[in-house]
Amino acid sequence: MTRDAPPPEVLSSRLGYLLKHAYLRLGEESARALAPHGIDGRELAVLAVLDADDELSQLEAAGKLGVDRTTMVALVDALEGKELVERRRSPQDRRKNIVRLTPIGRERLRDAEVARQEMERRFLAPLSDSDATLLVRALRSLVSAPTVPESPESP
Incomplete structure (x- = not known):
């Protein structure tokens, strides 16, 4: 499927196909919008999570983001290299690293969030406004729903 072509008729109602291609397009648009800010979507998510809470350790932030410890270390290392975050030892628990945004990180977050919001509006x-709101609400419900176990097959 090319970017402007509709999906083949046989696939036009398959949820997986549609979600995959919508996600790919969103990823392309997101990368283009965030490139001038020198970060990607994952890094923006880390900055947003860290900004929302004053005292998050790397491990706590990883849990909120749903990433493993190794991935989180790599993300924080990259953001630290860009001078957007800093690690500090927790005064309560010297084994924990608290990760905080730097002033540059706060400014970058603010600017990148504006770019993200504009990109999402275009996407x-x-x-319609009501359909866009409904889509986001429906996706939030799907992402938040507990996993439903498969039902045993009936004889």
Whole structure:
């Protein structure tokens, strides 16, 4: 499927196909919007999570983001290299690293969030405002829902 071509008829109602291609397009648009800010979508998510809480350790932030410890260390290392975050030992527990945004990190977060919001508005432009709100609400419900175990097959 090319970017502007509709999906083949046989795939046009398959949820997995549609979600995959919508995600790929969103990823491309997100990368383009964030490139001038020198970060990617994962790094922006880390900055946003750290900004929302004053005292998060690397491990706590990893849990909120749903990433493993190794991935989180690599993300924080990259952000620290860009001078967007800093690690400090927790005064309560010297084994923990608290990760905080630097002043440059706060400014970068603010600017990148504006770019992200504008990109999302453009991405959702084919939908009415109410449909865009409904889509986000539906996706939030799907992401938040507990995993439903498979039902045993009936004889």
